[in-house]
Amino acid sequence: MNLLKVLVINPGSTSTKVALYEEEKEIVKTEIVHDIEALKRYKSIIEQFDLRLNAINDWIEQNNINLKEISAIVVRGGLIKPVQSGTYFVNDIMLEDLKRGVGGEHASNLGGLIGRAIGDKHNIPVYTLDPVAVDEMEDVARISGLPELPRKSQSHALNIKACVHRYAMENGVKEEELDLVVAHMGGGISVAAIKGGKIVDVNNANQMGPFSPERTGSLPSMKVVDLCYSGKYSFDEMKKKIVGMGGMVAHLETNDAREVEKRIQNGDKKAKLVFEAMAYQIAKEIGRMAAVLKGDVKSIILTGGLAYSKRLIEIIIDMTSFIAPITLYPGGDEMEALRDGALRVLRNIEKPKIYS
Numbered sequence: 373m374n375l376l377k378v379l380v381i382n383p384g385s386t387s388t389k390v391a392l393y394e395e396e397k398e399i400v401k402t403e404i405v406h407d408i409e410a411l412k413r414y415k416s417i418i419e420q421f422d423l424r425l426n427a428i429n430d431w432i433e434q435n436n437i438n439l440k441e442i443s444a445i446v447v448r449g450g451l452i453k454p455v456q457s458g459t460y461f462v463n464d465i466m467l468e469d470l471k472r473g474v475g476g477e478h479a480s481n482l483g484g485l486i487g488r489a490i491g492d493k494h495n496i497p498v499y500t501l502d503p504v505a506v507d508e509m510e511d512v513a514r515i516s517g518l519p520e521l522p523r524k525s526q527s528h529a530l531n532i533k534a535c536v537h538r539y540a541m542e543n544g545v546k547e548e549e550l551d552l553v554v555a556h557m558g559g560g561i562s563v564a565a566i567k568g569g570k571i572v573d574v575n576n577a578n579q580m581g582p583f584s585p586e587r588t589g590s591l592p593s594m595k596v597v598d599l600c601y602s603g604k605y606s607f608d609e610m611k612k613k614i615v616g617m618g619g620m621v622a623h624l625e626t627n628d629a630r631e632v633e634k635r636i637q638n639g640d641k642k643a644k645l646v647f648e649a650m651a652y653q654i655a656k657e658i659g660r661m662a663a664v665l666k667g668d669v670k671s672i673i674l675t676g677g678l679a680y681s682k683r684l685i686e687i688i689i690d691m692t693s694f695i696a697p698i699t700l701y702p703g704g705d706e707m708e709a710l711r712d713g714a715l716r717v718l719r720n721i722e723k724p725k726i727y728s
């Protein structure tokens with residue numbers, strides 16, 4: 373019997389994670405970290421296509437991966453049109469929407485494009501699971517202070533959903549009965565209110581919420597207008613300031629929390645203040661989402677790369693543990709969640725949804 377082999381590609385804002393699985397078994401998993409200086413050279417994320425594809429092709433070669441043996445490629449999905457949670461074929465309609473960036477710019481838009489570039493060449497089907505555009509938001513959460521600018525459900529849905537699933541399994545509860553706050557803390561930060569297993573509210577890491585390693589989060593809006601009309605920045609430069617060059621990068625010129633922690637240890641007061649401010653804003657957002665759930669929160673889950681940072685976690689726990697017990701899932705389960713989505717389809721347990 374031929375074993376199923378799944379290639380997983382997960383482009384995040386600061387890195388591209390790649391892995392090869394044989395059935396559930398991990399054969400190789402690597403985080404290709406992209407240098408901030410290299411990323412800075414690109415005006416838009418879509419222009420990073422060649423850089424990331426070349427890095428993945430090098431990784432495939434270095435690890436002697438025979439693409440002829442791959443049963444499926446599964447990728448982190450991007451800002452397509454709002455969709456239900458689930459596994460989807462990366463079809464031509466989705467590919468076009470990713471190219472055009474119908475829901476906006478996002479590193480994960482590259483997932484489908486790179487996946488199909490490799491898949492089409494070697495005749496391998498390409499799937500995606502719980503893309504950034506998963507929308508389960510309640511109507512009341514969509515209203516902003518301007519009718520023409522509604523709040524949109526865009527989040528690290530893949531890892532958030534994987535954490536909800538893991539928590540349910542580990543604690544012997546049904547996902548549909550779970551109310552949680554999940555804070556995914558990566559290059560961008562999504563803090564979600566989970567009601568009955570669904571993401572009923574989330575900040576939208578590209579536009580609102582806490583600042584993160586490389587995004588501004590919410591800003592004083594009048595001052596944003598002033599900056600836009602100051603004549604100092606083009607449209608593209610302003611967008612890049614908010615997503616990519618904001619947050620820690622703007623204050624400290626690095627998106628690497630480990631580097632910031634080293635500076636703090638060496639007595640850098642500015643690094644300490646900025647890092648503590650990020651933790652403070654995350655804790656505040658958790659409080660907002662706890663209010664969405666009327667305080668009835670089973671647990672606060674902290675996940676993503678930043679959940680490895682003891683310093684950050686301690687501040688968040690200090691500020692939020694009065695709400696609910698804290699669960700730590702550092703790093704997250706995105707790669708395994710993607711693998712499992714592809715395996716469910718390959719084993720005919722789940723029918724992939726068709727994006728239209």
Ligand SMILES: Nc1ncnc2c1ncn2[C@@H]1O[C@H](COP(=O)(O)OP(=O)(O)OP(=O)(O)O)[C@@H](O)[C@H]1O
Binds near residue numbers: 557558559677678703
């Ligand atoms: N052991 C660690 N200690 C402290 N910080 C860490 C550690 N490992 C990773 N990080 C930090 O986590 C952040 C990246 O997290 P993650 O890998 O989840 O993000 P990403 O996948 O690139 O982006 P996103 O999650 O927004 O898609 C970086 O700031 C990185 O420095």
Ligand SMILES: CCCC(=O)O
Binds near residue numbers: 504528529561576577
């Ligand atoms: C746009 C929110 C999701 C992400 O940043 O990955």
